[in-house]
Amino acid sequence: MGELLDIIGFYMRGLTILLGSVAVFLSGFFISWLYDRNSNGNVLGIIVRVTPTSGINLTITLTVTPTLIPTSSPTPTIKLSPTSEPTLTPTPTFIPLPQFSSQEIHVFIERFAGQYGVDPNVLRHIAVCESGFNAGSVNGDYAGLFQFSTITWKNNRIPMGEDNDPHLRFNAEEATQTAAYMLSIGKRYIWPNCMP
Numbered sequence: 389m390g391e392l393l394d395i396i397g398f399y400m401r402g403l404t405i406l407l408g409s410v411a412v413f414l415s416g417f418f419i420s421w422l423y424d425r426n427s428n429g430n431v432l433g434i435i436v437r438v439t440p441t442s443g444i445n446l447t448i449t450l451t452v453t454p455t456l457i458p459t460s461s462p463t464p465t466i467k468l469s470p471t472s473e474p475t476l477t478p479t480p481t482f483i484p485l486p487q488f489s490s491q492e493i494h495v496f497i498e499r500f501a502g503q504y505g506v507d508p509n510v511l512r513h514i515a516v517c518e519s520g521f522n523a524g525s526v527n528g529d530y531a532g533l534f535q536f537s538t539i540t541w542k543n544n545r546i547p548m549g550e551d552n553d554p555h556l557r558f559n560a561e562e563a564t565q566t567a568a569y570m571l572s573i574g575k576r577y578i579w580p581n582c583m584p
Contacts, residue, residue: 485555485558485559486559486561487523488523488560488561492560493523493533493560494512496560496561496564496565497511497512497515497564500564500567500568500569501568503565503568504568504569504571504572506568506571506572509584510571510583510584511564511567511568513584514567514582514583515533515534515567517582518530518533518534518535518579518582519533519534521533523558523559523560523563524558531554531557532559532560532563533560533567534564534566534567536557536563536566536578540578541557541566542554544566544569544570544575545566548565548566548569550562550565550566
């Protein structure tokens with residue numbers, strides 16, 4: 389068993405040396421191996437299977453090349469055989485939200501208060517109380533000018549017929565419209581500590 393571990397160590401060191409620059413590429417892969425033995429139990433080669441977390445399987449076969457003159461270490465041969473094509477995972481593109489001045493936010497408050505028939509001073513008071521009039525404010529899962537949670541945002545934007553992407557909570561115009569809508573349908577309880 390001691391010899392077997394030495395052979396494993398040699399081959400793994402050999403694999404690391406031979407694939408040195410590829411080692412970073414192989415991070416996160418599951419590596420397993422099988423031994424190819426002759427009838428005397430001698431190891432003739434090792435088959436290494438590299439299984440990544442996505443898309444491709446790679447089999448590396450290491451074989452010992454016998455020589456007539458004994459050497460201090462056998463010479464491994466590497467064969468790479470990919471079994472499938474990798475699949476690309478789409479990466480979402482971050483689109484920065486517009487930044488609005490406090491004067492622009494006051495215009496949104498007046499506009500949406502009029503549209504939904506609510507008191508603009510109540511909207512102003514909630515925005516100051518919840519976020520300090522900061523559209524970029526975050527407190528745990530609560531975000532934006534009116535500190536909507538993700539679930540509250542999604543559940544109330546759908547009946548409005550508006551995009552329910554929770555990143556829009558940071559858009560002062562979208563958040564003000566949503567807050568005005570919620571006040572207009574009697575959901576004042578969303579802001580229990582900030583109602584005037």
